Amino acid sequence: MRLFHTSDWHLGQNLHGQERDFEHRSFLQWLLARLAERKPDVLLIAGDIFDTVNPPVKAQEQLYDFIVSAHDQSPQLTIVMIAGNHDSGSRIELPAPLMRRLRTHALGRVLWLDDGVLDVERLLLPLPNAKGKVLGWCLALPFLRPAEVTGLTLGDNYLRGIGQVHEMLIAAANQKRKKGQALIAISHAHMAGGSVSEDSERSLIIGNVEALPASLFDDTITYVALGHLHKPQRVNGEDRIRYSGSPIPLSFSEIGYPHQILEIDCEGDKLVSVKPLLIPRAVNLQRVGPAPLVELLLQLKALPDIDLLADIDRQPWLEVRVRLDEPQPDLRNQIESALTGKAVRLVRIAAEYAGKGSGDDENERELIELDQLSPQELFSRAWLDNYGSEVDEQTLQDFASLLQDVQLESEQP
Numbered sequence: 001m002r003l004f005h006t007s008d009w010h011l012g013q014n015l016h017g018q019e020r021d022f023e024h025r026s027f028l029q030w031l032l033a034r035l036a037e038r039k040p041d042v043l044l045i046a047g048d049i050f051d052t053v054n055p056p057v058k059a060q061e062q063l064y065d066f067i068v069s070a071h072d073q074s075p076q077l078t079i080v081m082i083a084g085n086h087d088s089g090s091r092i093e094l095p096a097p098l099m100r101r102l103r104t105h106a107l108g109r110v111l112w113l114d115d116g117v118l119d120v121e122r123l124l125l126p127l128p129n130a131k132g133k134v135l136g137w138c139l140a141l142p143f144l145r146p147a148e149v150t151g152l153t154l155g156d157n158y159l160r161g162i163g164q165v166h167e168m169l170i171a172a173a174n175q176k177r178k179k180g181q182a183l184i185a186i187s188h189a190h191m192a193g194g195s196v197s198e199d200s201e202r203s204l205i206i207g208n209v210e211a212l213p214a215s216l217f218d219d220t221i222t223y224v225a226l227g228h229l230h231k232p233q234r235v236n237g238e239d240r241i242r243y244s245g246s247p248i249p250l251s252f253s254e255i256g257y258p259h260q261i262l263e264i265d266c267e268g269d270k271l272v273s274v275k276p277l278l279i280p281r282a283v284n285l286q287r288v289g290p291a292p293l294v295e296l297l298l299q300l301k302a303l304p305d306i307d308l309l310a311d312i313d314r315q316p317w318l319e320v321r322v323r324l325d326e327p328q329p330d331l332r333n334q335i336e337s338a339l340t341g342k343a344v345r346l347v348r349i350a351a352e353y354a355g356k357g358s359g360d361d362e363n364e365r366e367l368i369e370l371d372q373l374s375p376q377e378l379f380s381r382a383w384l385d386n387y388g389s390e391v392d393e394q395t396l397q398d399f400a401s402l403l404q405d406v407q408l409e410s411e412q413p
Helices: 021-038 057-073 089-093 096-102 158-176 293-301 331-338 375-387 393-410
Strands: 002-006 042-046 078-082 104-107 124-128 134-141 182-188 223-227 233-235 238-243 260-267 270-278 285-292 317-324 345-353
Touching (some): 002 223, 021 057, 042 182, 057 096, 078 134, 134 158, 285 293, 285 345, 293 317, 293 331, 317 331, 375 393
Parallel strands (some): 002 042, 223 238
Antiparallel strands (some): 002 260, 233 238
């Protein structure tokens, strides 16, 4: 059995106000070509399919057009996709009855039966080959929110609730599988030890809740396809537990990331190989600086001029980082003037005052934009400014609970 593992598409994302439809369209076209070339039995999409719980219509059209095109060219392909923390679980599942006709399974939530038992049947999906023979089973684990895994017989411990969901699902899968069938888990979670992007991954660790241990997936699981962390990586060095990473850089902190999907080959219930297929970058992200303003302007003027025959959609996105001795009211005008006729698209100016150190002097503090701060960081800063002391752990947990409630309400389509 051959599988493709991908995640964190973030369709509908914009980069500091700029749409990225061209980049996503380029990736999806590339992926269709790889599906035709490599002929996998299964495509796994491990969450954060959309960038927001209420994605723009264009982003939804991109997803469903891709699924239809993939089915048209490869009618025997099975697609499994799960909701991530950026997605609305109910929205992901809404068209599920129609998508099943295209051999596509969409799982957004875990559900419980009236007797408090996990509804494992909806989370266990057969993985057939082109001839219809079931070669394995997929354990689908969408992003697990506290309200879904606490209460009833599970108690109020979020980590313990997640552990019990995994135990129940793995036990049911082992009962269902036949000899030689692989178990493939797909999950959207932050695993302990994972390397996190600076500013484009919404934290899943709230209050005193820790990242999840890899021991949740015992040795009966052939492969674990993870989503959430945008940098491709193994978990604890294990070949069988992996993040595929995002297909495009979702922030300037991800400029150096390799972007890829993973091709997984299994023989029976054994993992044979995991091979990265590198995704060509349709649009580069480029940084200039940090440097003093005079030096920075010279660097900008030295950038390549616009080629009138080149595709404007492929011009790099540019972040300019400048060090200032004092405020410059016309900073943007100076930078934009230096970029006149240059083959880049300016999307962000990041300024900091020179001599940044202790931060005691207002003129020595780094200028931080709001979109660089998580809600927890913003709350902590506001608390410190208002009360003159660091926020305590219990208050942070209370804030986290309120934030979860707001996010759940916003998910309703």
